[in-house]
Amino acid sequence: MWSQNSILQIFRKLFFITFFIILGLFSCQKDPVSSVPDRVPEGSWMTYSPLKWTHDGKPYHANYCIVYSDGASYQTKEKVGLFADEKFTQILNLFNFQEMDDLRYPPGYDKVDVYINRYHEENIAAAYWGSVFITIRSEDENINRYDYLFRHELTHVFQFLVEGKVNLSTEVWFTEGIAIYGGGGLGGITDIEDLEEWINRNSTDLNQGNPVCIKVWDDFPPGADITGYYYTVFDLTMRYFLDPIGLDKSIEDVLQLFYDLRNNVAFPVAFQSNFGLDLETLEKEYYNRMRAYLTGGNLQLIDQIVRK
Numbered sequence: 511m512w513s514q515n516s517i518l519q520i521f522r523k524l525f526f527i528t529f530f531i532i533l534g535l536f537s538c539q540k541d542p543v544s545s546v547p548d549r550v551p552e553g554s555w556m557t558y559s560p561l562k563w564t565h566d567g568k569p570y571h572a573n574y575c576i577v578y579s580d581g582a583s584y585q586t587k588e589k590v591g592l593f594a595d596e597k598f599t600q601i602l603n604l605f606n607f608q609e610m611d612d613l614r615y616p617p618g619y620d621k622v623d624v625y626i627n628r629y630h631e632e633n634i635a636a637a638y639w640g641s642v643f644i645t646i647r648s649e650d651e652n653i654n655r656y657d658y659l660f661r662h663e664l665t666h667v668f669q670f671l672v673e674g675k676v677n678l679s680t681e682v683w684f685t686e687g688i689a690i691y692g693g694g695g696l697g698g699i700t701d702i703e704d705l706e707e708w709i710n711r712n713s714t715d716l717n718q719g720n721p722v723c724i725k726v727w728d729d730f731p732p733g734a735d736i737t738g739y740y741y742t743v744f745d746l747t748m749r750y751f752l753d754p755i756g757l758d759k760s761i762e763d764v765l766q767l768f769y770d771l772r773n774n775v776a777f778p779v780a781f782q783s784n785f786g787l788d789l790e791t792l793e794k795e796y797y798n799r800m801r802a803y804l805t806g807g808n809l810q811l812i813d814q815i816v817r818k
Contacts, residue, residue, distance in 0.1 A: 614674025698742025
């Protein structure tokens with residue numbers, strides 16, 4: 511007679527034999543999911559950006575954008591893709607732009623790469639030629655809270671695509687000013703009191719806080735809070751350009767400036783041609799022009815403020 515232990519040992523052997531047979535049968539079948547790499551290697555997919563992070567190999571293709579991520583779910587990538595398309599459409603409409611074939615994508619591109627950064631340590635919002643990197647940590651994030659951020663970065667992308675170059679040709683104050691405008695504005699300086707407070711706070715800086723002096727990133731004062739501080743005066747500057755009670759220029763003037771830059775016209779020349787003002791004069795007269803703008807041209811009030 512078989513002992514209980516002998517029967518148990520035979521059962522275990524049969525179980526493992528059966529398990530390995532089944533495992534062998536499944537290993538012979540091709541799994542289409544497993545053929546997709548867990549991580550596309552760093553640097554192998556992002557050509558025109560200094561950030562060359564890995565992604566999960568499963569991007570979401572929207573109409574204008576392709577969404578990549580280091581770990582976001584497909585549902586999140588889809589949500590971001592549809593949202594990015596909506597925001598990019600708003601930027602196209604802002605510029606009254608319809609000639610889509612006239613956009614100069616980087617070689618090998620036909621859509622905007624949008625990268626959702628979930629697990630990299632950096633908290634980032636940045637745009638390059640044909641690409642946007644934005645940190646969205648939570649799968650349950652309310653995407654609408656990124657409205658300004660997406661429009662800001664996609665305005666940068668739009669300028670890249672019109673210019674068709676790796677590096678933008680506008681000076682920093684203008685580059686950020688138009689992206690802030692495209693994002694919907696910040697409204698940090700809205701009246702003459704706000705402006706005078708800004709002037710007083712920056713009176714000891716090398717350029718007294720004059721934004722037109724910020725031509726490259728190294729021109730910011732040491733330790734300056736760039737996006738939380740200087741962006742308010744960049745915002746004011748672009749509002750002044752495009753407001754009928756300011757310089758009374760149009761968004762089409764901005765677009766034409768981008769086209770001039772595409773054709774290798776220097777920024778100071780393109781600016782004067784499209785805005786009717788040379789940069790040297792703008793820099794020299796900046797604060798009095800802003801005073802006039804914020805007071806609706808009340809020269810008597812301006813004179814009183816300047817005398818104080």
